[in-house]
Amino acid sequence: MKKQEFMTKSLRELEALTGASYTHWMRYFNGGNSPTLKTLEKYSDTLGVPLGELCEWIVERRDTTQERLKRPHHPAETAQAG
Template identity: 85%
Template sequence: MKKQEFMEKSLRELEALTGASYTHWMRYFNGGNSPTLTTLEKYSDALDVPLGELCEWVAERRDTTMKRLKRSRHPAQTAQAG
């Protein structure tokens, strides 16, 4: 899998590919939980992505999601800052 594919996959698609429920993926990307190394190794195998790359992708997608959530919760502050 390529990085762009991972970034664009829906939570349900990640669930189907990895066996991890979409709620687990949602929590990872929303900052609620962090996957363990053992869990990431399983996902790495399922997605055929080197572990180090997958760790970077999960962190990047989490950062992107958190920024988007922050903007949606505080639209007036975002408008003033931009």
């Protein structure tokens, strides 16, 4: 698997590829939990990605996700001119 592919996979796609629940991936990327070394080794083998690279990708995706979650939300204006 290539980095860009990993970075754009949905949680459900990662679940299907690795056997890990999408909620586990969600917690990894939201910063709630971190996978164990044993788990990372399993994902590394399953995805065909060297362990060190996979760790870097997970950290990068976590950082990106957390940054996105910190941004203020601007709700769409729903009021109509009358």
